[in-house]
Amino acid sequence: MKKLIGIVAAAALLATSAFAQISISGWGVGVWVPFGYDGDARMSYGASWKKFSPRVGVTVAGDSENFGFVFGFKADGGEPAINDVAYVWSKPWDWLKISVGMILDDTLRVNNEFGQYKWIRAGAGNVGEDLTFRRIGDYGGYKNGGSMNGAEIALTPIEGLYIAAGFKMDKTTDFVDVLKVSQYAVGYKIDDLLAIKAQYIGSSLGYGKNKNWTLDYENKYCGIINAAVDLLMIEDNYISIGAYIPTDFKQQITVSAVYNGGFDALSINALVGAMINKDDEKDLTGLEIGVGAGYDFGNSLTIEADVRTELGFPKVGDAYGDISIGAFFTKGFSNGKVGVGAVVAIPFGDGNEVGFNLLSDSDKVSIAIPVRLEYSF
Numbered sequence: 194m195k196k197l198i199g200i201v202a203a204a205a206l207l208a209t210s211a212f213a214q215i216s217i218s219g220w221g222v223g224v225w226v227p228f229g230y231d232g233d234a235r236m237s238y239g240a241s242w243k244k245f246s247p248r249v250g251v252t253v254a255g256d257s258e259n260f261g262f263v264f265g266f267k268a269d270g271g272e273p274a275i276n277d278v279a280y281v282w283s284k285p286w287d288w289l290k291i292s293v294g295m296i297l298d299d300t301l302r303v304n305n306e307f308g309q310y311k312w313i314r315a316g317a318g319n320v321g322e323d324l325t326f327r328r329i330g331d332y333g334g335y336k337n338g339g340s341m342n343g344a345e346i347a348l349t350p351i352e353g354l355y356i357a358a359g360f361k362m363d364k365t366t367d368f369v370d371v372l373k374v375s376q377y378a379v380g381y382k383i384d385d386l387l388a389i390k391a392q393y394i395g396s397s398l399g400y401g402k403n404k405n406w407t408l409d410y411e412n413k414y415c416g417i418i419n420a421a422v423d424l425l426m427i428e429d430n431y432i433s434i435g436a437y438i439p440t441d442f443k444q445q446i447t448v449s450a451v452y453n454g455g456f457d458a459l460s461i462n463a464l465v466g467a468m469i470n471k472d473d474e475k476d477l478t479g480l481e482i483g484v485g486a487g488y489d490f491g492n493s494l495t496i497e498a499d500v501r502t503e504l505g506f507p508k509v510g511d512a513y514g515d516i517s518i519g520a521f522f523t524k525g526f527s528n529g530k531v532g533v534g535a536v537v538a539i540p541f542g543d544g545n546e547v548g549f550n551l552l553s554d555s556d557k558v559s560i561a562i563p564v565r566l567e568y569s570f
Contacts, residue, residue, distance in 0.1 A: 213257035219570040223247030224313060224551065228562045231548070231555035239270075241314055244551050246270035252278075259284050277340045290347040297340045298329035298347065300355055301380040301390050303421060303433045305451040307462040308485040308499025309519045313563045315538040315549045316515040317481040317501035324449050324464055325435025326390050326421040329359040329376050334394060334417045334437040335447040335466060343375075353382045361395065373416075388423040390435075415441040430454035445470050460487040462499070477507040493525030505542075513542020521565075529568040536561045 222240055224247070229235040240248045246269040254263040260283050265276030280294025292298075303326040309318035320336050331339020343362040349355055359376040378392035394417040421435030431454060437447040449466040462485040471479030485499030498521070504514035521534030538559045540547040548554030549561050 215255045217251065217253050219251045219568065221248045221250045222565065222567040225564045226313065226551050226561050227564065229549065229552045229560065231552045231559040232557045235552050237551045239551050241311055242550065250276050288349050292345045295340050295342050296345050296359065298345060298357060298359065301326055301378055302328035303451060305453060305462060305464045308497055309501060309517060309536060312519065312521055312534055312565055313536055313549055313551050313561050315517045315536065316547045317483055317503040318517055320464060320466060320481050320483060324451050324466065325433040327394060327419055329357055329378060334419065335449060355380045386426050388425065391420045394419055415439050415444050443470060458489040477505050480504040495523045497521045511542060513545040515540040515547035528570055532565045534563050
């Protein structure tokens, strides 16, 4: 009997190993600014998106043919927390996936992360994610990010077609309100030709006009219609053009485009975002532009540079904005990268300020010398 139990246990263990696996991976980044100047000399640290909080992250995932889970853990700035995702999923059939928990779905998302966005951000250096098409996630539109709590149904009925509905229950569990604030997306990809995408991004009761699309006003509702076309017909060159159109035209309307490409060791990136009703206080039109280039010298040595500008055009008064220029040198290793760079940011226009996210807002010319450490396991 003991022998039989041992054989059964061994068989169960073998079956588990053959059809399911648990994996642990890690990614993180830290940026140190040994010297910066924003009107005063500074020293600072953090990540490209937040001061004093370098990303220290680990992801655990379980995967089998029909079931799985994933959760992210971070200890940014020494404060432990869940990082973006913590959900369980099931695929009863190949064409259907159901997820429940804290969810992100990047299947149709469009990013363009280069230059200052990865190092230290100032002005238009904050542009890089969700530029033409937004992932299933938190509330908002152009260049926002986040996650949602709730459930998602994703369908892949035929090759190239992706349909998803993310039901957000962060703020409400009322059935009708959940349907209103949720996100519904569809995309169809023709390999080596193009991809067409459209979605409705639900908002919230309490969602008002604000350049950050935060929950401001009570008894206010506004959704966003987001559409994009990705051009894939040029080998090693990617172009995406999209728009974010709110159901309330008094909110921010955005048309945007990105380009990623290059030739041999040379890489080229570009982005543009044109906004109407960009700023709640000044009621203006805005423009954000970025162009970058990189060169791979081999032996994991790369150099990268970019130029970005952020412009505002108010109805009354003169245009204002800022321009930032960055250059960065990186050495790669088996499990990470280390590099050093330099960024200068110049504001212009009456009373305008520009700020590095790791330094301070300033109406003066600002500079920073960032050192960047990135790991991946």
